[in-house]
Amino acid sequence: MIEVKISDKTLDTQACIDKVLSPSCGGIDVFIGTVRNATKGKQVVRLEFEAYERMALKEMQKLGEQAKKKWPIENVLIHHRVGVLGIGDIPVVIAVAAAHRDAAFDACRYIIDTLKETVPIWKKEIFEDGEVWVAAHP
Amino acid sequence: MIEVKISDKTLDTQACIDKVLSPSCGGIDVFIGTVRNATKGKQVVRLEFEAYERMALKEMQKLGEQAKKKWPIENVLIHHRVGVLGIGDIPVVIAVAAAHRDAAFDACRYIIDTLKETVPIWKKEIFEDGEVWVAAHP
Amino acid sequence: MQVKVLAFGIAKEIFGSSSISIDIESNDTDGLKNALEVKYPKLKELSSYMVAVNDEYANDKTPITQQDEIAIIPPVSGG
């Protein structure tokens, strides 16, 4: 199973985990991204996420397919949040279930690393005194 | 924070995750072990876990401390179940929160790998036609 | 040819809109980039940017038509 989703609602971590559980899997690795209160020592007020939704879903699906080709994993879930997020909110949940844990760890890490490079989603950091689109400028 | 626990009750994954969340953390890696329906192609009926509880808690605490020395992580939680577990039940939850995800992934994987080598907990696999203490014999 | 271009993130701010129309001389992604960079020179200040054609990253000189969905993809920062 590969499930990808972009949502403007709070991501439900437990529901994500429940979806990848399987009687033939012994190891589940879950990555949860959360909004940190500071970036490079500067206090963050909130983040705003925006997606090119149709293409982002396509790229997320590709990530799931690539991971399933590279490692013996069974279920992959990638959920990404869009909209305005406050400190502690969850922009992303990735859950991977496999018979054995090594594949789950490798695949989960590959997916978040690659998602950050290829999936058309953007985040703007809002500070007390300004805002910046992350990674936009050198 | 380091929290270790051995319990004969169902592990609550969401509660484990909630405990490691922190406004200064941006990445949480969670490992969930589940009871697989088969081992080496043989159908499993149930597992029985037993711990040398006081020593196991001490070794789990050490794992948390070692991980915090090795990587810049903030919160570590290690919960292990004992007693009789059926297919799909969760023997172990490890949750690690860090400012950045690499440390969370590395530490979480180190903890489960090392737990399986050093923490005095034993599991017996029960099949239709017999039972075996895992790893006991060459 | 005039094409419609979708914009996201900082590209939307540079264009002042989530969708613009622009005249291009050569009907491919290079022609599009040239036209955009003349009209919106701030695009050249980005670390990089890509063009997507029909939801796929496009290489240099990918042909484009008025029927294609074209989007400007500034450096992504999801996760």
Next chain:
Amino acid sequence: MQVKVLAFGIAKEIFGSSSISIDIESNDTDGLKNALEVKYPKLKELSSYMVAVNDEYANDKTPITQQDEIAIIPPVSGG
């Protein structure tokens, strides 16, 4: 000296009890292992086993007293 020994996992099954008392000749972990292997030769069939003294893994020839909590740790298999 007679010492009390806790047993877990397969060691509990080999001893037939979660706790046994045994006479040892030399008062250290080697003396304990020798005495145990004479009385419970099945211990030698295990992949390996360790002795824990007061909740810590003990090396060879670690001295033991009657006040110590001593446990036999067969190959662990948690997780």
